[in-house]
Amino acid sequence: MRLKLFTLLLTIVPLIGLARQEDSLKIRAIANEILLHGQAYENLRILTKQVGARLTGSPQTYKAEAWGQQALQQAGADRVISQSCLVPHWIRGGKDEAWIAAPGKKNQPLDILALGNTVGTGPKGIQAPVVLVNSFEELEQKKAGLKGKIVFYNYKFNATYVRTFEAYRDAVGYRGSGPSQAARYGAVAVLIRSMSHAADNHPHTGSTRYNDSFPKIPAAAMGLQDADRLAALLEKEPVNVFLKTHGKMLPDTVAHNIIGEITGSEFPDEIITVGGHLDSWDAAEGAHDDGSGCVQSIEILRAFKAIGYKPKRTIRVVLFANEENGLRGGSRYAEEARTKKEKHIFALESDAGGFTPRGFGFTISPELLKKVQGWLPLLKPYGICELEQGGGGSDIGPLYRELGTPLAGLLPDSQRYFDIHHARSDVFEAVNKRELELGAVSMAALIYLVDKYGL
Amino acid sequence: MRLKLFTLLLTIVPLIGLARQEDSLKIRAIANEILLHGQAYENLRILTKQVGARLTGSPQTYKAEAWGQQALQQAGADRVISQSCLVPHWIRGGKDEAWIAAPGKKNQPLDILALGNTVGTGPKGIQAPVVLVNSFEELEQKKAGLKGKIVFYNYKFNATYVRTFEAYRDAVGYRGSGPSQAARYGAVAVLIRSMSHAADNHPHTGSTRYNDSFPKIPAAAMGLQDADRLAALLEKEPVNVFLKTHGKMLPDTVAHNIIGEITGSEFPDEIITVGGHLDSWDAAEGAHDDGSGCVQSIEILRAFKAIGYKPKRTIRVVLFANEENGLRGGSRYAEEARTKKEKHIFALESDAGGFTPRGFGFTISPELLKKVQGWLPLLKPYGICELEQGGGGSDIGPLYRELGTPLAGLLPDSQRYFDIHHARSDVFEAVNKRELELGAVSMAALIYLVDKYGL
Structure with a gap:
């Protein structure tokens, strides 16, 4: 028995070692693409400086949606669609x-x-x-x-x-x-x-x-x-x-989730969602909240395409509508997923600022959390040291509640976030290029691992 | 044998549990003192805005030394001394x-x-x-x-x-x-x-x-x-x-290490050094490099005094002279330690910016590193996730080389550091109050543990 186990270990360990090495190299390639040729920072500049504040229902809502469609196309999405939803329309x-x-x-x-x-x-x-x-x-x-x-x-x-x-x-x-x-x-x-x-x-x-x-x-x-x-x-x-x-609440109006996909090469029906929300408060540029999450999500798609990585599953980047004062975009996305009986295996959101990543918080079974924690050595070189229970994001919350989809949220360093959150100071200049990019790197690495090994 | 081990474990584990709980509460008290009543940020404001740039040999050198003496006295040091050394005197x-x-x-x-x-x-x-x-x-x-x-x-x-x-x-x-x-x-x-x-x-x-x-x-x-x-x-x-x-090199001049102590209650001859360097380049305010390290070190002493914690060993806060273009302060400190046959059990430096702490890097034996890594659960709540081999600081380096003293350096988030390092942009406004304070909290917690358990 003992000998058998030993022989088995001899066979498996080198295989695990090889797979880990391959993963390590692939993640390094993704990271280098993002750190050397990243578009996230420039995309954020355009979103914050040319579109600006994006309160749901304001004219900038639609300018931002058009920006999102274009950015996803330029990043190389196989398909870009928009998903309409009724949204509250509050004006200052x-x-x-x-x-x-x-x-x-x-x-x-x-x-x-x-x-x-x-x-x-x-x-x-x-x-x-x-x-x-x-x-x-x-x-x-x-x-x-x-x-x-x-x-x-x-x-x-x-x-x-x-x-x-x-x-x-x-x-x-x-x-x-x-x-x-x-x-x-x-x-x-x-x-x-x-x-x-x-x-x-x-x-x-x-x-x-x-x-x-x-x-x-x-x-x-x-x-x-x-x-x-x-x-x-x-x-x-x-x-x-x-x-x-x-302040005044006008009748509901229409806004859109903007969705860009890479179709999965092996399991196109299995969907991995990654996103942030496109709307922001009206007083600032919504740079950290949540322009950062949007451009990081687009960057993952761009980096996969740029290095020629073909995911097995369908990767969907979603720029959600109306997180701030209604959550209608996230609700609409989950509703359609349920109606169409889509198979959502994982959803990841970045909505805690474009600061240096420290970890991910999960809403996931203890068994799956253990599986994910096994990936820590692959994520640690990029600053991730916490993979813990508890987390997700407002926009992907409905996916969990409707379909039980496992969720995760990026946990960036949180010290500066509430200095600028929902205030005039949430502007492009408060975002550091490398911190933003490292968030995208960590997210891309996690998506890569979920895509490769499933959840 | 098995039973005996089991009995032994039953006796030891609760004791370890109790000690850990006591440590956890003590560190929480230190953290609350620093986060609620911290003086580090205000001290930094005075150093950067009222003293300003502190190139070795400039008039601000001496203004900064006077500031350091006063700040250490106000923090409650049992004794404040200065240690003179010859320093290079370069002028722009x-x-x-x-x-x-x-x-x-x-x-x-x-x-x-x-x-x-x-x-x-x-x-x-x-x-x-x-x-x-x-x-x-x-x-x-x-x-x-x-x-x-x-x-x-x-x-x-x-x-x-x-x-x-x-x-x-x-x-x-x-x-x-x-x-x-x-x-x-x-x-x-x-x-x-x-x-x-x-x-x-x-x-x-x-x-x-x-x-x-x-x-x-x-x-x-x-x-x-x-x-x-x-x-x-x-x-x-x-x-x-x-x-x-x-640029011109003038004849050497005199500057000083500024030293404030809490005398150890049990082992006054065993010294734990914690510091940063007081000098800076002339183009900016030296806020991150290394005003932050100075005020964090002073803050540890202040917090210990404020909560009535009496360290067993002597805690020495050292504001080193002339790190930037000579390292004469650090060399002088080690030289005197050797001459006086002082017993230095540990030295810690903060000279990598006042950003959110992520860990400590050590120059220490593998056995001691293991001991230190056992403290990770106590440091993790304050953002520390890396306790690794490799690190220290320029000013404490000579202590290791002269006396073999175990060293550590604070490892803050490094993404923004070289944006401002030695440039005009290294100003007070680039330092975040909480990030600065959390660095001081982590350092204080490590010093507390080294003081309590030795190295």
Whole structure:
């Protein structure tokens, strides 16, 4: 028995060794293609500087879709299609304004950005006393005195979370349900401290979700400096704030997922999806969120074609519509996959910024995770050191929920992400070429391995 | 035997478990102190904005030393001393100038920075035809035609090295010995492509070492855009370049290592050194190189004091003098350690930028490396995933060479480092507060473990 096992090992180990060497060389070839001849950075420049902000339903939505189709064609996709879906159409409607109004004194302006999906204040604006709460618990304690007031949620982004996404998950509820929670007790508007560690004063917008049981009230984000200033002032005296916002939800409109494929050479019916979302908030260029994910996904396809690698399975690059304030693109993609009974073996998303990759987070069975973790030595030379349970992406989430597709999300270094997330500072200049490219390299390597060995 | 082992394991494992839990909690307390009440970023702001560039021998050398003493005192050092050493005193001597000189055409300026330790051109400057070489091999091939010419080393920073320090090691020889190699064949000056992936045009200076067998000729760095422009022009036609530099080596002067200690409570004679270097190049603020290493090292001492942690061994924070163009501070420190027969059990340096930490590189025996790698689960929550052989730091190198002290160097994410290294862009604004702090956290955790368990 022992001898047999030994003989078996002698036969298998060199084979594993050879396969690993082949994989290592292939991944090196992909990496060299991306690091030496990469198009991701230039594609991102065009998307951010020539298309710009891409709020769902805005004219740039369609300019971005046309850009995506062209970029996928130039990358060498066998086929480029678009998939239409109904999307919400929220508009900011004008410049948001706010100031601290003290009678007899000069108004002190506050730099605000209305939250996505919110209603406006009306043309006259709203002026009211401000009540600061540091948490939902404090909101409950103060609920009797909120009628006619502006609630200021000053919940701090927790610096002790080493991974900033944990601080985001911890804080984002104030943006999501804070306005309706305040409206429930009669508040007339909401100001919210941005979910960020940034040292600057840019406000960070993002979606809110109204609860239909309560009045819809205007809500806006403030940068950290203004939030601290307002909090300090409130410690000394009562403060009135004036704000004027113009948000408006128009009737649903149509947008598109843009899809480019390499058809699989052996198993064309088995689909591997890789993507990011094409829409962005309106205040910036959506460079990290999520132009980076889009151009990285396109780059994988381009690099495979450029080095002549023919995947066994169909690789689908998807630039999803409407992640930010509706998730309709991702839902539509999964719906069509289910209707057409497509076989989706894996989906990967990059939507955490174009920073140096550190790992991938998976939503996958423990057995498959173990299989994937066996690939770590092949990914480590490119900066990957974490292959762990937990992760995916908003746009590919519906694939898992509808079809049980195994998911993964790229985990880049997260320290700078919430400095610029949903703020004016999310611009092309904040993206580093090599960091962006290394993300694409890691993603391409993972896709290569999933394609070769299946999941 | 088996049963005995089992019993032994039952006894030991819970003890290990308890110790690990205690370590985990202690490191968490250190991390929270640094992430919530950190002074490193503010200290860096003062060093970079109020002291500024700190070329060895410049007036800022002494301003920086005074700053370091004060910062260490404020951090709570039991004792702050300075250790004097003779240092080289190179001055730039004026504004470096260069242009492409084409008779009858307007001069096209080139943005250059003379290399550290170089001689100047004299007040009239030098004008000569340029010979481009892509490598030392090409220099050998062209050696017959170099007399009276300006050699332009256009060796490219290799993008396929994922860790940029490997590209640096690969390319830095052109800066170090390129001028003398060219002088050997009669060249009158050297221009050199900067060792960088930066998309901008800043030249990156750094030390050169003349070989006394050949004439000392002026040498200057060019940014990547100018290097590409000059190379493209040279493909079409002969090019003359004019350059004027003013570098001069003055007689040696005196500078100081600034040292702050916490005296060990159990083994005061066993010393753990942690540091960075206080000097910087003159063109920028030396924020990443190496203001970051200085303020991180001070922060470790501050955090230990702030949470009331009393190390068993003596922790010495050293802000080394003259790393950039002489290494005299590090040599002096090791020399005194040897003379005084000090017992140095470990030395750690941060001199690779204030970016998100990824690991530590060690110069240590395989057995000790294994011991250190056993601590990985305690360091991983703070972003450390690589504990590997190979690493240390220029300033602590002499400790290893003189005394055999085990060394380690912080390995931060390296992608952005050579964008700013030795260039005007190495300023405070390029440092991210949390990334800087996380480096300090990782270093403090490692120092805590070495102090507790020895090496």
